[in-house]
Amino acid sequence: MKIGPKVYYRKTTGEVIYITSQVESPWAVETTKEEDMNFYQQLKGYDPEQLDVLKLEFDKYTEDFRIAKSYWINPETKQIEFVYPPKDGDDPDPVPQKPLTDQVSELKTRQDSTEAAMLALMDVTTKS
Known part of the structure; x- marks a missing residue:
């Protein structure tokens, strides 16, 4: 344990x-x-x-x-x-x-969602 x-x-x-x-x-x-x-x-x-x-x-x-x-x-x-x-x-x-550990985790989450949004935007613009 x-x-x-x-x-x-x-x-x-x-x-x-x-x-x-x-x-x-x-x-x-x-x-x-x-x-x-x-x-x-x-x-x-x-x-x-x-x-x-x-x-x-x-x-x-x-x-x-x-x-x-x-x-x-x-x-x-x-x-x-x-x-x-x-x-x-x-x-x-x-x-x-706040602990740096938490700050890094939050930044990683924000980066992942920013990258997902950029990929979605790129997908929409390349289909036009």
């Missing part, structure tokens, strides 16, 4: 408190928020009402976590956002953004 990581964060600010490890094992078992808060030292002492958890798919955003400078959970959307190191010419004070 493959179990993805869980991101525990403050509901009000989106500050990430702890990320559990992902697990791949035939004996892996999903745990509840209450079980995690009793097990992980980093979560002990927090009021469960003040924390929320975002469950990620196995291997989801692995590359984003590796290259990001920081990350947080947007309290309004409850989605993870990353701050990536600035490249030459970029704003030296980058803002959080």
Whole structure:
């Protein structure tokens, strides 16, 4: 069984408190928020009402976590956002953004639909 990581964060600010490890094992078992808060030292002492958890798919955003400078959970959307190191010419004070993994996926989908539309248009114009 493959179990993805869980991101525990403050509901009000989106500050990430702890990320559990992902697990791949035939004996892996999903745990509840209450079980995690009793097990992980980093979560002990927090009021469960003040924390929320975002469950990620196995291997989801692995590359984003590796290259990001920081990350947080947007309290309004409850989605993870990353701050990536600035490249030459970029704003030296980058803002959080959707994971690059998701951005690439969206661009691929848009490219595929643009190509399909162009092929359909070419087909119509060559038949005229």
